[in-house]
Amino acid sequence: MSDIQAYAAMEAGGRLEPYTYNPGALPANHVEVEISACGLCHSDLSMVNNDWGASQYPLVPGHEAVGKISKVGEAVKHLEVGQTVGIGWTSQTCQHCSPCLSGSQQRCTSAVSTIAAKGGFANRIQVQDIWAVPLPDGMDAKSAGPLFCGGITVFAPMMDYGLKPTDRVAVIGIGGLGHLAVQFAHAWGCEVTAFTSSMDKEAELKELGAHHVANSRDAGAMKALRGKFDFIISTVNVDLDWASYLATLRSDGQLITVGAVDKPMGIPAFSLISGGKSVGGSDTGSPDMVARMLEFCTRHNIKPMVEYFPMSDVNDALAHLKSGKARYRIVLTN
Structure with a gap:
């Protein structure tokens, strides 16, 4: 050999x-x-x-x-x-x-x-x-x-957690994984919102299939999205204000993380209890x-x-x- x-x-x-x-x-x-x-x-x-x-x-x-x-x-x-x-x-x-x-x-x-x-x-x-x-x-x-790796990591939770073409989907973090998640969710038939802190990506993200692009650093924009999404997939490996993202979920909505956040995620219990929301992970x-x-x-x-x-x-x-x-x-x- x-x-x-x-x-x-x-x-x-x-x-x-x-x-x-x-x-x-x-x-x-x-x-x-x-x-x-x-x-x-x-x-x-x-x-x-x-x-x-x-x-x-x-x-x-x-x-x-x-x-x-x-x-x-x-x-x-x-x-x-x-x-x-x-x-x-x-x-x-x-x-x-x-x-x-x-x-x-x-x-x-x-x-x-x-x-x-x-x-x-x-x-x-x-x-x-x-x-x-x-x-x-x-x-x-x-x-x-x-x-x-990047592709299957965001495709698998869409399969495993039962994503439907009628769902409203948000993707947190538009990088190597997120830009593929946007394309998958669009092809699935979903209404897709891309959360990004780099609004210079807006035109590119819409070409990839995002119907909407939201500035994750804009408190007003986050507030306007409360109760909108059925499914959120987070691709980032940094800690975020998870309560603000949970607030954008509809009843029975799911927040799925595929990003390896290096410390415990602060998930307020009442954010889950109110509306029967859930948080999960995927490999x-x-x-x-x-x-x-x-x-x-x-x-x-x-x-x-x-x-x-x-x-x-x-x-x-x-x-x-x-x-x-x-x-x-x-x-x-x-």
């Missing part, structure tokens, strides 16, 4: 450096993929910096990889060499725990994350076959990577749900807005992401 050429952080917060490793023999239920492009997610930055206390070094980030299968294990029956596939946050699951058997493999009790197994900032990657999801015909492989999605999302994107021409960097300029790409200037997703290309 030939070595894999990658980029790795050798310590918490360190610059990524060229890194070579031998993946060993290809397991029977795995495939090897030659990576053509890999999205850059804020979670990659969090893992490089060990923000969650779970990183191990050398650490190869990257969990939005797309490429062609170059090898298949002897037990793999549904994939073949030459197929274009994508890989997201998860690279291996046990297939026998309760979440796996119930179709929620992303919640496997012994799941291995793609980054923990050495991720997609590389020329090749090995993953369990079920987590290499084929791209539909006609989907642009170069820009598809962000769908495998990613099963391989089947990822495949459904990809089909939905193809049907409705939903695409991430991306900026491209060569894989060799990975540190410049990380700096661009950290600056907050990316619009709206970064993809590294081999």
